Amino acid sequence: MSEEKSLNFLEEIIEKDIAAGVNNGRVHTRFPPEPNGYLHIGHASSICLNFGLAKKYNGQCNLRFDDTNPSTEETEYVDSIKADIKWLGFEWSNELYASDYFEQLYQFAVKLIEKGLAYVDDSSAEEMAEQKGDIGKPGIDSPYRSRTIAENLQLFQDMKEGKYPDGAKVLRARIDMTHPNLLLRDPIIYRIKHVHHHRTGDKWCLYPMYDFAHGQSDSIEEITHSICTLEFIHHRPLYDWFIEQLGIFPSHQYEFARRSVSYMITSKRKLLQLVNENHVTGWDDPRMPTISGMRRRGYPAAAVRQFCEMIGVAKRENLVDIGVLEFCVREQLNKTANRVMAVLDPVKVILTNYPEGQSEVLMADNNTEDENAGTRELTFGRELYIERDDFMEDAPKKFFRLAPGLSVRLKHAYIITCNEVIKDANGNITELHCTYNTESKSGNDTSGVHVKGVIHWVNAATAVPAEVRMYNRLFTVEDPANAEGDFKDHINANSMEVNHGAFVEPSLLKAQTGNQFQFMRKGYFSVDRDSTAEKLVFNQTVGLKDTFAKEMKK
RNA sequence: AGUCCGAUAGUGUAAUGGUAACACUACAGAUUUUGAUUCUGUCAUUCUAGGUUCGAACCCUGGUCGGACUACCA
Numbered sequence: 001m002s003e004e005k006s007l008n009f010l011e012e013i014i015e016k017d018i019a020a021g022v023n024n025g026r027v028h029t030r031f032p033p034e035p036n037g038y039l040h041i042g043h044a045s046s047i048c049l050n051f052g053l054a055k056k057y058n059g060q061c062n063l064r065f066d067d068t069n070p071s072t073e074e075t076e077y078v079d080s081i082k083a084d085i086k087w088l089g090f091e092w093s094n095e096l097y098a099s100d101y102f103e104q105l106y107q108f109a110v111k112l113i114e115k116g117l118a119y120v121d122d123s124s125a126e127e128m129a130e131q132k133g134d135i136g137k138p139g140i141d142s143p144y145r146s147r148t149i150a151e152n153l154q155l156f157q158d159m160k161e162g163k164y165p166d167g168a169k170v171l172r173a174r175i176d177m178t179h180p181n182l183l184l185r186d187p188i189i190y191r192i193k194h195v196h197h198h199r200t201g202d203k204w205c206l207y208p209m210y211d212f213a214h215g216q217s218d219s220i221e222e223i224t225h226s227i228c229t230l231e232f233i234h235h236r237p238l239y240d241w242f243i244e245q246l247g248i249f250p251s252h253q254y255e256f257a258r259r260s261v262s263y264m265i266t267s268k269r270k271l272l273q274l275v276n277e278n279h280v281t282g283w284d285d286p287r288m289p290t291i292s293g294m295r296r297r298g299y300p301a302a303a304v305r306q307f308c309e310m311i312g313v314a315k316r317e318n319l320v321d322i323g324v325l326e327f328c329v330r331e332q333l334n335k336t337a338n339r340v341m342a343v344l345d346p347v348k349v350i351l352t353n354y355p356e357g358q359s360e361v362l363m364a365d366n367n368t369e370d371e372n373a374g375t376r377e378l379t380f381g382r383e384l385y386i387e388r389d390d391f392m393e394d395a396p397k398k399f400f401r402l403a404p405g406l407s408v409r410l411k412h413a414y415i416i417t418c419n420e421v422i423k424d425a426n427g428n429i430t431e432l433h434c435t436y437n438t439e440s441k442s443g444n445d446t447s448g449v450h451v452k453g454v455i456h457w458v459n460a461a462t463a464v465p466a467e468v469r470m471y472n473r474l475f476t477v478e479d480p481a482n483a484e485g486d487f488k489d490h491i492n493a494n495s496m497e498v499n500h501g502a503f504v505e506p507s508l509l510k511a512q513t514g515n516q517f518q519f520m521r522k523g524y525f526s527v528d529r530d531s532t533a534e535k536l537v538f539n540q541t542v543g544l545k546d547t548f549a550k551e552m553k554k
Numbered sequence: 555a556g557u558c559c560g561a562u563a564g565u566g567u568a569a570u571g572g573u574a575a576c577a578c579u580a581c582a583g584a585u586u587u588u589g590a591u592u593c594u595g596u597c598a599u600u601c602u603a604g605g606u607u608c609g610a611a612c613c614c615u616g617g618u619c620g621g622a623c624u625a626c627c628a
Contacts, residue, residue, distance in 0.1 A: 006576095034627090036627090036628080069628070072627075129624080134555085134624060135623075136557085137555080137624095138556095170626055182556095182557090182623060183624095188625095190626090191626035207626095210627070230560090230622070233623090234557085234622075235623095268628095311567075318566065320578095321566075323578070324566070324578055327579090339588075369592095411587065411588070442587065451587090456588075521589085544589095545590065546589075
C-alpha cells in the first residue's frame, strides 16, 4: 500500500472494520440525493467521499435517489444529478430508488404494528407538536397510543387504500414520549399524500417518511458504511432501533461535518430562490456553486476532485476559503489549457516603420507546460491591439510595460518602442504610434536588446470580436448563509460584467463549447454554450495570479 | 433547559502517550519571451484549569466557547 498519506477518520473506521473482518471485509457505500434540486459543491465532496472510499477499498457505491416525498421531486433533477456525477468522473454500481422499496417498507411497518411497536394516530399536526414536549421537557402520550394491534392493522390498511384524506391519520413508531432525543418521541413513519409520484405514479397515497426509508434502504442494499452529514447524527439511534426491531442487515451510519466554502451558499432552498427570482440565469449559471454551474464556468472535474481531496473531511465546523478551489482550478488548467491571445480592453497600436499592407506569419507554442500541445500560426501586421492598461503615460519605475519612450516585447513577435500618443478631443488615448525592432523577432532575436516586459496583442486585420463574461463572487460577504439579515441582501450586484468589446486571435474561431483556454496574462476562459459562429462568447473561469496588481494597490 | 457533536498557524487538515506538521494564504527572493508557471526561504498553531504519567494536542475531570436537534421536509 502507498500509505504515505495519513487516513481521515472514515478511512480509519473502514480499515479497522476490514482488519476485524466485519462484513467479511466488504465495503459498500452509497450516494443518496433527493431529486429536488441540482447538485452543488457540497454534494461534490460527498460524492468524492462515497465513491472515493468504495474505489479505494475495492468496494461498491450505489446511487440511490431518496424519493419519498413526491410533492417536491422531479425527473428533471434525476437526470441532472446523474449527468453531474458522471461528469465528476464516477460510476455507480447500481442505480436505485427508495421508491423501489415502497412495498417492502410497507411490510416493515406492518411488522412493527404486529409487534405492538407502531400505531395509527388521528391527532392533528398541532396536537402532536403539543404532545411532543420540548427540549428539556418530556412529551406526553397521544390518546391514540393504546389502540389495539388489530385496530392499527385495519386502520393502516385503510390508509393505504385511500379511505382517508391527506393529514387525517399518520402511522407512528411507539418508542418513548419522554426520550431526551426528540427524534425518538414516537416519530411519524408514514403519512397520507394523494400525490402523483415521479416513478410509482398513482400506486400509493401513503408515503414513508425519510427516517423510515433511509436507514432501511441502506439495510436492504447491505450498505456497510453509510456516510452522511453531522445533522443526521441524532437520527442514528432511530435507524438502529428500526434495524434492531426489524431484525434486518445492520448498516452503520457515520457522520462528517459538511464543508462550507466562503462566498457560496449550498442551501437548496436558497439556490432555488436565486434561480426562481432571476438573480442568476439558471441552475447552471457560471456564478452558481452548482456542479453544472462550475462545469459551465470552465472548472475542470479534476479540479473539483482535487479540491475535495485537499480540504479533507472531519467533524468540526468549517469554512473553506474559496481561494483553495480557485487554486485547484488554476493548477489543473495550467497543465491542460492551451494559451491564446485575447485583448479584453483594446487600444490600437500602429507600427510606423512596418510597411503598409504587409503581414507575416509567426509560430507560437500552445502550451509550454505541455510539450504535446503543439504550435499554431499567428499573423502579424502594421496595426495591432494591445491591452489598454499595458500602457501608461506616466509610468512608475517598476512598470515593465509600454510607455512613451519605453520598449516591450510583443509575445511571440517583436520588441516595440512607443514614440507617440494620439488622443481625441476629450484626452482619451486612441492610438499609440510605435516602431518595431526589425532584428528582434521571437526565436530569432539578433538585436541584443533586452526588455523586462512581455505583453500580449492581436493583429487588428485578423482579430475576431468576442463577448467575454467576467465574474466576481456572487456574494459580498464570506459567509452569506450566516450573515446578518436575508442572504439576498448580500448578493453582489457586480457579480457578472459583460464585455462586448474584446478581440481574440482568429484560431479561436474553431473553438467548441466547453473548450478551455488561457488568455495569456489574463486568466482562464471557456467557450460558453451561448457561443455561435457569428458571435463568440467566453466565460472567465478564473483569473491568473496577479502579483503586479497587488503591488500596485499598495 | 435536556441530549449529542466539536475546539491544533489567517483557512483547511495531520500528528492516535515520545521533537507539533502538510497544503492554501501572506511576505521575501531566484528563474521566466505570460509580473503566470517553477524554485528557495520567512512569519505564524494545540480553548482553559486541574489530574494521570518519566513524558499529554492525544487519556481522565471540571469549566469556557461554538454547533446540531423540538417539519405529516430530506
